[in-house]
Amino acid sequence: MKTTYIRLSIATALLLGIYSCKKQEATAEGYGEASATTDSTAVISSDSISSVATMNVKDKQFIKTADVNMEVKDVYDATISIEKSVQELGGFVTHSNLKSNVISEDTYNTSNEEAMLVKKYQSENSMQARIPTVKLGEFLALINDKKLFLNSRSINAEDVTSNIKYAELEGKRIKKTSENISQLKTNKDKVQLDDENMSESNQQQFANMDVTDNLKYSTVDIYIKEPKIRIAEIAITNTQSIDDRYKFDFIYSVKSAFVEGYYLIQRIIVGLIVIWPILLIGAIGLFLYIKRKSARKIQQNISK
Template identity: 55%
Template sequence: MKSIIKISIAAAFISLSVISCAKHETGEASTMEMSKAEMATTDSASVAASQQVEGKKFIKTANIDMEVKNVYDASVAIEKSLVKLGGFVTKSQMKAQTVSERTFNTSDTEATLVRKYQNENTMQVRVPTEFLGDFLNEINQNKLFLNARIINADDVTANIALAKLDAQRQQKNEENINQLKANKDKVELADDNYREANDQKVANINIADQLKYSTVDIYLKEPNVSVAQIPIANTQNYDNQFKSNFGFELKNALVEGFYMIQQIVVFLVSIWPILLIIAGLIYLNKKKFFLNRFSKEQKS
């Protein structure tokens, strides 16, 4: 009897040990699965980029600001991913922001322009909304550092419902207008209603386009400063070739002096009547002076 009890106790102890080990292994497996799920969530795009809610319509936009190793290579990779997903580029403005530049003369005729710059690119793309999350993940592969990522999902369900109600109202207005007598007021009412209907159709087309394609603004920048060495002409020595030449300038001065004398003579000849009048006045003045002087001597 005692041996049976001992055997039962031992069996119970072994069973408890096995259950405990099984629970421990199950807990570790669950922890590993949760870690993998968290990593997948961290590496993937925000749920706002791929969420779908029954009965809801979202216009999705995104704004990405990140630093990449090479702006040109990253831009090409993004464009290839975009084309693969059925999207297109609406704007791409790549430019080099000059940090500093300096010219070093290397010979009498040659020099080198050393320019430090940073490349950057501002892009705006349209991607099918169903692939927005995939596209953002593709962009993420090119980053060195993500400065900012903003994803917006605007609920436009009510706007769409309101557009349908407006279309029904405009249809009803058209029916009511058709029942009016033909006059100037009827024409104006019909024209206003037709214009409003056209505006609503254009708004519906825009909303449909924004629902189908998401707009993504992307700003890429290189964190490091690049250096370019550009061969140029040595302008300093080149300009020195055309500086002052004493013999040439002396010759020009003599020629210009001769021309100046000619101009003075021509000017004096052109005003000979004035000179003649002045000479006559001087002559008369002197003659009067001498007559007065002679008369005073006679009196004395």
């Protein structure tokens, strides 16, 4: 029984990420229909897009991904256009990080009250979109029209047909193992085996859902940037003239110095009051010292 459990665990671990038998059949049918639609799309985009994006091979299933790096005239306008195209094709954007990298920033005073802030910057955006696989070629053709210069583009089609068929066979074996476990005498070991088998089955179903999603939707990573530096001119207040206006006030400074001096005298008096015992002891010591010195002087005069 332990040998059966070990084999069950190893097989189930290998099956993570692989399509299960029932869902494989459904997906295969759906993918066959989708591939038929892809053929018409391929005619539209065959001149500008790699055949990998629209590839359709009988009895084969592919998980497709794409990575596009290009330069565009205006990053913001291109981003809006790409996001709109994604929605129109039935896809969705999972990530979009549009930002402007400031190269330099300078302020030029144009009058006593006004100034001009000049920023030199370059915009870029890093996006990720999920596109229905049957529309991948059409989407790549749409974003290809936005480019000024294509830095790089990679399109991948991973053949998962054999994995799906293997998963079908393993699914049948796991089902048979589950039936064998159910025939065992109920005890602590059977409960543990059944619980672990169910847990691994749930994990496999989760992985199957992920594969189903990847077959239906292709992931496209897009990086766009502007080839030239842009300049932004922003009207602002001349802060330097304001600083100069209030930098130094003689009358106010004299008044403040007088007040600070008055507070300083108060602090000195308070400090003397705090140490009055020390001052008293010092005064008594000084008095005794002077008295003793005077007495010694008088005695010396008498001796003469």
